[in-house]
Amino acid sequence: MKKTKFYEIHQKLGAKIVEFAGYLMPIQYNSIIAEHKTVRNSVGVFDVSHMGEVFVTGKNALEFVQHITVNDASKLSPGRVQYSAMCYPDGGIVDDLLVYKITDEQFMLVINASNIDKDFNWMNVNNNFDVKLENQSEEYSLLAVQGPSSKDVIQKICNRNLDLEYYHFFNAKIAGHEMLISRTGYTGELGYELYFKGDEKMAEEVWDKIFEAGKEFDIKPVGLGARDSLRLEMGFCLYGNDIDQTTNPLEAGLGWITKLGKENFIAKDVLLKIKSDGFKRKLVALSSDEKCFPRHGYDISVAGKKIGSITSGTVSPVLEKPIAMGYVDSNYAKENSEVNFLIRGKESAAKVVGLPFIKK
Amino acid sequence: MNFPENMKYTKEHEWLLVEGNSGKIGITEYAQGELGDVVFVDIDPNTSTIKSGEAFGTIEAVKTVSDIYAPVNGKVIEINKALSDSPELINSDPYGAGWMVKIEISNPAEVSNLLDSNAYKALIAQ
Numbered sequence: 339m340k341k342t343k344f345y346e347i348h349q350k351l352g353a354k355i356v357e358f359a360g361y362l363m364p365i366q367y368n369s370i371i372a373e374h375k376t377v378r379n380s381v382g383v384f385d386v387s388h389m390g391e392v393f394v395t396g397k398n399a400l401e402f403v404q405h406i407t408v409n410d411a412s413k414l415s416p417g418r419v420q421y422s423a424m425c426y427p428d429g430g431i432v433d434d435l436l437v438y439k440i441t442d443e444q445f446m447l448v449i450n451a452s453n454i455d456k457d458f459n460w461m462n463v464n465n466n467f468d469v470k471l472e473n474q475s476e477e478y479s480l481l482a483v484q485g486p487s488s489k490d491v492i493q494k495i496c497n498r499n500l501d502l503e504y505y506h507f508f509n510a511k512i513a514g515h516e517m518l519i520s521r522t523g524y525t526g527e528l529g530y531e532l533y534f535k536g537d538e539k540m541a542e543e544v545w546d547k548i549f550e551a552g553k554e555f556d557i558k559p560v561g562l563g564a565r566d567s568l569r570l571e572m573g574f575c576l577y578g579n580d581i582d583q584t585t586n587p588l589e590a591g592l593g594w595i596t597k598l599g600k601e602n603f604i605a606k607d608v609l610l611k612i613k614s615d616g617f618k619r620k621l622v623a624l625s626s627d628e629k630c631f632p633r634h635g636y637d638i639s640v641a642g643k644k645i646g647s648i649t650s651g652t653v654s655p656v657l658e659k660p661i662a663m664g665y666v667d668s669n670y671a672k673e674n675s676e677v678n679f680l681i682r683g684k685e686s687a688a689k690v691v692g693l694p695f696i697k698k
Numbered sequence: 699m700n701f702p703e704n705m706k707y708t709k710e711h712e713w714l715l716v717e718g719n720s721g722k723i724g725i726t727e728y729a730q731g732e733l734g735d736v737v738f739v740d741i742d743p744n745t746s747t748i749k750s751g752e753a754f755g756t757i758e759a760v761k762t763v764s765d766i767y768a769p770v771n772g773k774v775i776e777i778n779k780a781l782s783d784s785p786e787l788i789n790s791d792p793y794g795a796g797w798m799v800k801i802e803i804s805n806p807a808e809v810s811n812l813l814d815s816n817a818y819k820a821l822i823a824q
Contacts, residue, residue, distance in 0.1 A: 354734075369789070370760045371735045563734070563760060629738055631758040652760065653737045682756075 342387035343541035359451035370563035381485035382560035388451035396469035414439035425605035429586035484529030526572035573693030620671035630686035632662035707818035733759035772801030
């Protein structure tokens with residue numbers, strides 16, 4: 339089992355550690371709900387070093403990225419980030435990812451921990467562009483500092499003015515250590531993600547510096563449990579739950595990142611056909627006013643008949659009511675459609691709503 | 699971790715506090731820790747009796763859902779209403795304010811089938 343460079347710190351903090359994607363990761367330090375609220379109200383720090391980083395280098399780096407991802411990476415200039423996805427030829431999703439344009443001839447692709455080997459292999463199989471592919475996932479640590487006070491915290495310890503726009507990044511120093519800082523995150527809050535290489539000692543120095551700077555803002559470590567509920571309140575997809583190789587980006591509501599007007603890319607033809615034929619099911623957001631707890635795998639029903647299934651669900655810590663995402667028959671995908679969560683044989687009334695659940 | 703000696707326990711991590719002919723039931727400190735934040739407790743308000751070893755409700759926590767098993771047979775006298783507004787009492791005070799139901803114990807002899815504090819502690823240690 340792999341450990342991140344912060345493993346000792348998590349242990350010292352008394353985190354509940356679980357196995358996730360081959361890593362021993364903190365799921366919670368104290369309370370998932372309290373950690374969730376910390377990020378919404380002040381600032382929290384996530385160790386997400388298990389995420390994967392693949393560098394694409396070469397003259398044809400852009401062409402490679404354009405071929406393998408569905409979004410239009412030609413729109414990126416150095417210092418910008420883009421949310422995208424990779425598809426199989428049948429339109430199924432290999433992974434969703436962040437594309438960082440470092441220079442005209444280099445990109446960093448940030449991929450899900452559970453998919454690192456699969457993705458890296460997929461990239462290599464499709465490397466007809468003579469680019470260099472380097473999987474640096476194990477070398478990189480990644481901390482996400484998220485919440486309304488995140489800028490105040492990072493600015494105190496960063497050697498550059500932190501006026502980064504959303505989905506922009508630059509290189510800067512924190513605690514004297516060079517790193518890539520991007521204004522990204524998975525929470526819907528103002529937030530920054532810090533990518534850096536280095537040993538445990540250096541990682542701990544960075545962690546300590548952040549917590550020292552964040553003390554006045556009541557900064558707290560946040561585990562993967564709250565990461566999941568935070569992303570769900572925003573309606574962000576989670577690979578393995580809401581999207582996978584059996585779902586395509588159009589039915590998953592990722593049409594906005596699927597640039598079908600772009601020159602040839604893997605799955606373009608199939609996705610064009612799916613778009614013109616229309617799709618049978620759609621990923622929608624659902625909420626209920628009843629006392630119930632929707633979870634991954636539960637059925638969604640109408641008049642006793644299954645019309646879909648829940649892919650992610652929770653009771654929103656902010657709204658204090660059940661929220662979920664799930665695929666439903668397209669006939670029920672319109673906002674305000676009335677459906678039910680089927681929970682252990684009992685139906686709870688729910689309806690299709692717009693995203694995000696939390697209006698910011 | 700706390701294992702009050704005046705209580706009896708099940709292997710499924712419920713406790714029973716016997717008070718004369720009646721008893722209070724809740725879940726242990728260990729159980730609430732494993733479940734994490736409790737979001738609500740679902741016990742049908744019309745429940746009149748509970749049967750030893752059978753589930754009489756569920757606990758919905760952030761991470762998972764868990765059944766609540768009856769430690770003994772009994773007639774339900776009271777369901778803890780405070781839990782509907784404050785389910786977090788199960789996390790903060792599992793052996794006190796976080797109790798779930800109060801019952802009239804059908805057969806007091808059944809209580810001796812349950813684990814005592816030391817036996818439960820040993821079970822957790824495994």
